[in-house]
Amino acid sequence: xxxxxxxxxxxxxxxxxxxxxxxxxxxxxxxxxxxxxxxxxxxxxxxxxxxxxxxxxxxxxxxxxxxxxxxxxxxxxxxxxxxxxxxxxxxxxxxxxxxxxxxxxxxxxxxxxxxxxxxxxxxxxxxxxxxxxxxxxxxxxxxxxxxxxxxxxxxxxxxxxxxxxxxxxxxxxxxxxxxxxxxxxxxxxxxxxxxxxxxxxxxxxxxxxxxxxxxxxxxxxxxxxxxxxxxxxxxxxxxxxxxxxxxxxxxxxxxxxxxxxxxxxxxxxxxxxxxxxxxx
Amino acid sequence: xxxxxxxxxxxxxxxxxxxxxxxxxxxxxxxxxxxxxxxxxxxxxxxxxxxxxxxxxxxxxxxxxxxxxxxxxxxxxxxxxxxxxxxxxxxxxxxxxxxxxxxxxxxxxxxxxxxxxxxxxxxxxxxxxxxxxxxxxxxxxxxxxxxxxxxxxxxxxxxxxxxxxxxxxxxxxxxxxxxxxxxxxxxxxxxxxxxxxxxxxxxxxxxxxxxxxxxxxxxxxxxxxxxxxxxxxxxxxxxxxxxxxxxxxxxxxxxxxxxxxxxxxxxxxxxxxxxxxxxxxxxxxxxxxxxxxxxxxxxxxxxxxxxxxxxxxxxxxxxxxxxxxxxxxxxxxxxxxxxxxxxxxxxxxxxxxxx
Numbered sequence: 001x002x003x004x005x006x007x008x009x010x011x012x013x014x015x016x017x018x019x020x021x022x023x024x025x026x027x028x029x030x031x032x033x034x035x036x037x038x039x040x041x042x043x044x045x046x047x048x049x050x051x052x053x054x055x056x057x058x059x060x061x062x063x064x065x066x067x068x069x070x071x072x073x074x075x076x077x078x079x080x081x082x083x084x085x086x087x088x089x090x091x092x093x094x095x096x097x098x099x100x101x102x103x104x105x106x107x108x109x110x111x112x113x114x115x116x117x118x119x120x121x122x123x124x125x126x127x128x129x130x131x132x133x134x135x136x137x138x139x140x141x142x143x144x145x146x147x148x149x150x151x152x153x154x155x156x157x158x159x160x161x162x163x164x165x166x167x168x169x170x171x172x173x174x175x176x177x178x179x180x181x182x183x184x185x186x187x188x189x190x191x192x193x194x195x196x197x198x199x200x201x202x203x204x205x206x207x208x209x210x211x212x213x214x215x216x217x218x219x220x221x222x223x224x225x226x227x228x229x230x231x232x233x234x235x236x237x238x239x240x241x242x243x244x245x246x247x248x249x250x251x252x253x254x255x256x257x258x259x260x261x262x263x264x265x266x267x268x269x270x271x272x273x274x275x276x277x278x279x280x
Numbered sequence: 281x282x283x284x285x286x287x288x289x290x291x292x293x294x295x296x297x298x299x300x301x302x303x304x305x306x307x308x309x310x311x312x313x314x315x316x317x318x319x320x321x322x323x324x325x326x327x328x329x330x331x332x333x334x335x336x337x338x339x340x341x342x343x344x345x346x347x348x349x350x351x352x353x354x355x356x357x358x359x360x361x362x363x364x365x366x367x368x369x370x371x372x373x374x375x376x377x378x379x380x381x382x383x384x385x386x387x388x389x390x391x392x393x394x395x396x397x398x399x400x401x402x403x404x405x406x407x408x409x410x411x412x413x414x415x416x417x418x419x420x421x422x423x424x425x426x427x428x429x430x431x432x433x434x435x436x437x438x439x440x441x442x443x444x445x446x447x448x449x450x451x452x453x454x455x456x457x458x459x460x461x462x463x464x465x466x467x468x469x470x471x472x473x474x475x476x477x478x479x480x481x482x483x484x485x486x487x488x489x490x491x492x493x494x495x496x497x498x499x500x501x502x503x504x505x506x507x508x509x510x511x512x513x514x515x516x517x518x519x520x521x522x523x524x525x526x527x528x529x530x531x532x533x534x535x536x537x538x539x540x541x542x543x544x545x546x547x548x549x550x551x552x553x554x555x556x557x558x559x560x561x562x563x564x565x566x567x568x569x570x571x572x573x574x575x576x577x578x579x580x581x582x583x584x585x586x587x588x589x590x591x592x593x594x595x596x597x598x599x600x601x602x603x604x605x606x607x608x609x610x611x612x613x614x615x616x617x618x619x620x621x622x623x624x625x626x627x628x629x630x631x632x633x634x635x
Binding site: 169171172174175176177178179180181185189190193194 | 330331351352353357359363365367368378379382383426430
């Protein structure tokens with residue numbers, strides 16, 4: 001290794017180490033609290049003297065006032081996230097296919113409107129959304145949150161899928177049409193298989209957006225048995241004497257599914273499935 | 281098997297008219313090539329026949345049935361695209377059987393048809409592979425296989441060889457022609473390459489700016505180009521054109537250009553003093569002696585082995601001469617041009633039409 005390579009590597013490390021620390025420190029903190037007893041958590045040690053899984057037991061057994069509905073709330077989070085992911089994906093795929101491949105009239109306008117929604121921060125829309133859901137009589141129903149999250153996630157999802165669709169060679173559609181495919185067959189047999197990587201990426205995006213949402217969940221849901229775990233976590237802070245170690249433990253558990261999803265679908269995020277379709 | 285008929289076909293994209301009333305017929309089993317420079321409308325014409333473009337005016341008929349408003353899939357045609365357009369997520373077998381799968385044909389028939397097509401195209405070893413695992417030539421063959429499996433009335437080819445390298449292109453040219461001789465399916469083939477057109481076609485339609493310049497067999501177009509455009513488009517290297525004036529003062533007619541007398545056939549039409557374009561192909565000029573009426577200077581000598589190409593200067597103009605064998609000449613040398621008057625083409629200079 002020559003000198004130039006060494007200095008280049010040193011520079012990378014110089015940037016990389018602070019970034020890694022910056023990212024990992026909160027997670028380390030989370031983990032530290034989760035495996036410490038209440039007394040040790042605040043002792044200011046880098047590693048507890050007696051690491052314990054006791055906190056996990058408390059959380060999983062719902063053995064605390066704040067955790068009475070832990071499993072129910074986790075299930076709420078899951079159901080809502082899956083519903084948002086699936087419905088957003090359906091809407092965005094249908095829109096992208098219609099606009100990008102079938103070239104329906106008004107497609108351009110739709111795309112511009114979708115972009116326009118991002119001029120207004122989602123937080124500004126929270127109260128109007130609350131009123132709208134009230135008008136529809138959906139308050140205190142999980143559908144309120146599901147519909148709200150779909151509204152927030154769809155425009156971006158449509159954009160991403162439209163861009164990805166545009167990259168598929170149009171000759172494939174023409175070849176399929178000549179081969180005798182109806183638009184629905186084209187969608188099912190040619191479009192969907194080729195869009196799989198983008199679909200997985202966009203579905204994951206919508207799912208995680210809903211999973212991590214706090215503000216809308218807090219506003220639109222109120223019964224303890226209806227809220228998502230993210231909202232329940234917030235309620236830990238309501239007490240003067242918050243059980244921090246349990247809060248962190250629950251937080252760690254809540255962070256695991258997204259991590260797992262990311263890991264499982266990693267290979268789809270970068271993929272060259274269209275290789276060989278046309279001259280490259 | 282089918283005939284195809286174009287009648288007064290027009291096409292506009294918005295206000296831009298790209299095809300201006302084209303009519304011609306393609307006979308049953310014929311191999312018809314549409315050739316022309318890019319932008320001449322040849323691909324658009326093919327795509328209208330395929331049902332991929334709306335027809336602005338006129339009508340297209342397959343077997344006397346007007347197909348203007350018929351869906352692509354109902355026209356019973358198969359098309360091979362320049363980019364192959366293979367379905368990347370399907371194997372070669374699935375690609376070739378896709379049209380039958382859509383038709384809900386039974387599995388046995390599909391299997392037989394695919395196997396048959398694979399055999400014709402030597403694709404048997406590759407049936408379970410994906411397009412990305414194939415070479416350019418193999419992908420091209422799969423695209424053809426997909427067309428053959430359909431057993432359509434008409435094959436359409438849209439510049440199918442443009443993405444292949446020169447050697448493979450010559451090979452595939454032969455394969456497509458052999459395929460046509462074997463299947464005898466009516467074929468419409470679009471290309472910008474006049475050599476492809478000449479070597480493959482039964483008849484050629486030369487197009488330019490959305491109009492038909494001339495229709496004829498390859499040798500008809502070569503021997504009797506109807507106008508200057510066809511004269512210069514067909515043949516390689518291109519025909520030499522010299523601007524001159526037709527003279528018939530008393531004796532035999534000749535063309536005066538660059539202060540010299542260029543020979544023409546005694547039967548030449550046209551009047552004395554008419555402005556003409558004098559055309560002669562590189563291969564119809566030879567190296568002559570001092571006695572020739574046209575004298576030139578050699579600028580570049582390009583031996584290709586079988587023949588030698590000479591770039592020669594006459595006045596300010598450069599011409600190309602192709603001669604078989606290996607003449608002992610070098611740049612700077614002055615030669616006479618031996619031109620066979622019977623092989624000379626004269627065109628009206630203003631209209632470009634053959635005299």
